[in-house]
Amino acid sequence: MAEAITFHYDVDGENFTSAGNASVQVKRKLRQLGFPPEIIKRVSIAMYEGEINMVIHASGGSADVTVTPEEVRIVLTDHGPGIADVALAMREGYSTAPDNIRSLGFGAGMGLPNMKRYTDTMEIDTEVGRGTTITMTVKVA
Amino acid sequence: MTNEYRHSVSLDRDKCKGCTHCLKRCPVEAIRIRDGKAQINANRCIDCGVCIDVCPNKAKKATSDKLEDLKKFKYTVALPAPSLYGQFDNLDDIDYILQGLLDLGFDEIYEVARAAEVVSGMTRLYLNRKDIEKPVISSACPVIVRLISLRYPYLCENILPIQPPIDLAAARARERALEKNPGLRPEDVGVVFISPCPAKVSYIKNGLGGKKSDIDLVLSMSDVYFDLIGVMKKQLTPEPISRTGMIGVSWASTGGEATAIFNDKYLAADGIENVIRVLExxxxxxxxxxxxxxxxxxxxxCVGGMMTVENPYIAKARLQTLKRYLPVSENWDFRDDGENSDIPEKYFSDPVKYAPVSALSSNMSEAMEKMARIQEIHKTLPDIDCGFCGSPTCYCFAEDVVKGNADISECVVMMREKKQKAAKEKNHEDS
Structure with missing residues (x-):
C-alpha cells in the first residue's frame, strides 16, 4: 500500500477573496491522483464550506488533508470563538454570521450541515474561547 | 487516441526566443520551454490564444484558411461572426460589410448573428424545462467547453446541449444555397466562416459538436478585414442584406447572449482567468x-478574439451604434407562446464528456508515490517560480522532474546556490 500523503494549508482570515483556495488546490491534487469525480466533489465541497466558516467566524485557521487510496481525511483547526451549542449549529438554516457577511451571499446556515452531508464521518471538537477542530473523512468505496 | 485534438495555435520556431512570457501566462500550464523553444502540450491546450497575445516576438500563430481557397468551390457562402461588425469605423449599417463580402467574391451571406438569435430562442425554451441542470452554461465559446471537459466533470451536464450558432448557421447556409441553386451538388458549396479567434478554427477542424462540421473553410477576421477595407470604400448604397436584430449583434460581446434569455438570473464573465475562478x-x-x-x-x-483587429471595447462601443435602430430580433423561429415551443432533435448536440488529462498515473498507488516525490522535490526548490528551468512554476518543475520530462539540474537558482556554497567552502580552506 502506498503511504499517506499530507497537504497543509493556512487559511487566511483577513482575505475573503482567497477563501476557498485550499479547496481548489486539494481538488487539483485529487484529480492528479486519479480519484473518482464523486469523491473529489464531496471533499472539495466539505472543505470549501469549512474554509468559509473559518474565515467568517474564526479569522482563519489551518487545513490538513491526509490522502490514502482508501480515504481522504480533512482536519480544520482554528483558534476562534468556538461553537457554544453544536446541536443548534448543525441545524439547517441556523447561522451566527453577521449581516455584512450575509450580504455577500454567505451565512445561509448550510455550512456545517453540508459538511456533514458530503462526508462519511465528521467530528467537532470545540470549546468556547479556545477554538474548534473539525475532522472529516470521505471514504473511497 | 481519445485525447487527440487538432489545434490551430502553433509555434514559429525561428521566431521563438525561448523567453518566459507565454510560459507564465498559459492558464492551463500547457507550455514548457525545451531546448530554448516553447512547446505546447496538445492534450492540455484549450486554444484560448493568450500565448499569441503575450508573445513579444510574434512567434505564436493561429492557422486558418486563405481567401484564395474560395476557388475550390463553385459556390461560396460567407458566415461572418457578429464581432466582424464592430471592426469598422464610421459605419452606420451592417449592409456595407455584407456588400463588401459579396464584392470580395462570395456568392451569398448567412450571418452567424441570425443563427445566434435562433439559438437564443431555443435557449429560452430549454430553460423552461424542469428536467435540466441549472445553471445552464453557454456552449458558444469552444475554449470554455474544452476547459470544462478537461477539468469539471460535474459541470459537463450543465452545458447547453444545443448547437452553437456557427453550426446552425452553417447547416442553414448550405441548405439555402442548395435550395436556391438546384444545379449544385452539396460538395460544390463552400461554407466559409469568418472567425474572431483560433479556438473556433480548432472547434471546426475537430467537429467538437460530435458531428463533422458543415463549415468547409475558416478565414481569420483580421485577414478578411484588410481585404474588406479595400472594397468597402465604394460610396454606393448597399443592398439590404442583413437580417439581424439587436440580439444577434449583441452576441459579439460579453452579456449579449445572457441578456437574450430575458431573465435577470444570469451571470456573464469574460477573460480566461476570471472564467476559471467562476467555474471553481x-x-x-x-x-x-x-x-x-x-x-x-x-x-x-468575441470582440476580444485574437483574430480581430480593433480593441474589444471600441468594437463594443461601435456595436452599440450599429444596433440602435434594429428590432430586438429578426429571427423568431422559436418562442414559448404556442406552436413552435419544442426544440427539434436535430438542433441538439452530443453531450460533453469529461476527459481528464492531469492524472499522474492510471494506478492510484503509483500516482500517490509520484505525488509524494513531487512534494519532496518541491520542498528543495526555491519556490520563486522564475521559469528559467522551462516550467511555469517550481511546483510544475517538480512534477516535470518526477514525470521524467526535466532534470533537477535545470534549476538555475539551485545550481547557483550550490556553486556559491562550493566557492565559500573553497575560500574557507584557502584562508
Whole structure:
C-alpha cells in the first residue's frame, strides 16, 4: 500500500477573496491522483464550506488533508470563538454570521450541515474561547 | 487516441526566443520551454490564444484558411461572426460589410448573428424545462467547453446541449444555397466562416459538436478585414442584406447572449482567468441561484478574439451604434407562446464528456508515490517560480522532474546556490 500523503494549508482570515483556495488546490491534487469525480466533489465541497466558516467566524485557521487510496481525511483547526451549542449549529438554516457577511451571499446556515452531508464521518471538537477542530473523512468505496 | 485534438495555435520556431512570457501566462500550464523553444502540450491546450497575445516576438500563430481557397468551390457562402461588425469605423449599417463580402467574391451571406438569435430562442425554451441542470452554461465559446471537459466533470451536464450558432448557421447556409441553386451538388458549396479567434478554427477542424462540421473553410477576421477595407470604400448604397436584430449583434460581446434569455438570473464573465475562478466557485456549489451562465475566454467577449483587429471595447462601443435602430430580433423561429415551443432533435448536440488529462498515473498507488516525490522535490526548490528551468512554476518543475520530462539540474537558482556554497567552502580552506 502506498503511504499517506499530507497537504497543509493556512487559511487566511483577513482575505475573503482567497477563501476557498485550499479547496481548489486539494481538488487539483485529487484529480492528479486519479480519484473518482464523486469523491473529489464531496471533499472539495466539505472543505470549501469549512474554509468559509473559518474565515467568517474564526479569522482563519489551518487545513490538513491526509490522502490514502482508501480515504481522504480533512482536519480544520482554528483558534476562534468556538461553537457554544453544536446541536443548534448543525441545524439547517441556523447561522451566527453577521449581516455584512450575509450580504455577500454567505451565512445561509448550510455550512456545517453540508459538511456533514458530503462526508462519511465528521467530528467537532470545540470549546468556547479556545477554538474548534473539525475532522472529516470521505471514504473511497 | 481519445485525447487527440487538432489545434490551430502553433509555434514559429525561428521566431521563438525561448523567453518566459507565454510560459507564465498559459492558464492551463500547457507550455514548457525545451531546448530554448516553447512547446505546447496538445492534450492540455484549450486554444484560448493568450500565448499569441503575450508573445513579444510574434512567434505564436493561429492557422486558418486563405481567401484564395474560395476557388475550390463553385459556390461560396460567407458566415461572418457578429464581432466582424464592430471592426469598422464610421459605419452606420451592417449592409456595407455584407456588400463588401459579396464584392470580395462570395456568392451569398448567412450571418452567424441570425443563427445566434435562433439559438437564443431555443435557449429560452430549454430553460423552461424542469428536467435540466441549472445553471445552464453557454456552449458558444469552444475554449470554455474544452476547459470544462478537461477539468469539471460535474459541470459537463450543465452545458447547453444545443448547437452553437456557427453550426446552425452553417447547416442553414448550405441548405439555402442548395435550395436556391438546384444545379449544385452539396460538395460544390463552400461554407466559409469568418472567425474572431483560433479556438473556433480548432472547434471546426475537430467537429467538437460530435458531428463533422458543415463549415468547409475558416478565414481569420483580421485577414478578411484588410481585404474588406479595400472594397468597402465604394460610396454606393448597399443592398439590404442583413437580417439581424439587436440580439444577434449583441452576441459579439460579453452579456449579449445572457441578456437574450430575458431573465435577470444570469451571470456573464469574460477573460480566461476570471472564467476559471467562476467555474471553481460553481463547482464548489457555493453560488447564488442562477438560470444561465455566459462565459467567454476573451476579454470583452468575441470582440476580444485574437483574430480581430480593433480593441474589444471600441468594437463594443461601435456595436452599440450599429444596433440602435434594429428590432430586438429578426429571427423568431422559436418562442414559448404556442406552436413552435419544442426544440427539434436535430438542433441538439452530443453531450460533453469529461476527459481528464492531469492524472499522474492510471494506478492510484503509483500516482500517490509520484505525488509524494513531487512534494519532496518541491520542498528543495526555491519556490520563486522564475521559469528559467522551462516550467511555469517550481511546483510544475517538480512534477516535470518526477514525470521524467526535466532534470533537477535545470534549476538555475539551485545550481547557483550550490556553486556559491562550493566557492565559500573553497575560500574557507584557502584562508
Amino acid at each position: 466557485q460553481i463547482d464548489n456549489g457555493n453560488f447564488p441561484y442562477l438560470e444561465f451562465i455566459e462565459l467567454n475566454a476573451c476579454s470583452g467577449g
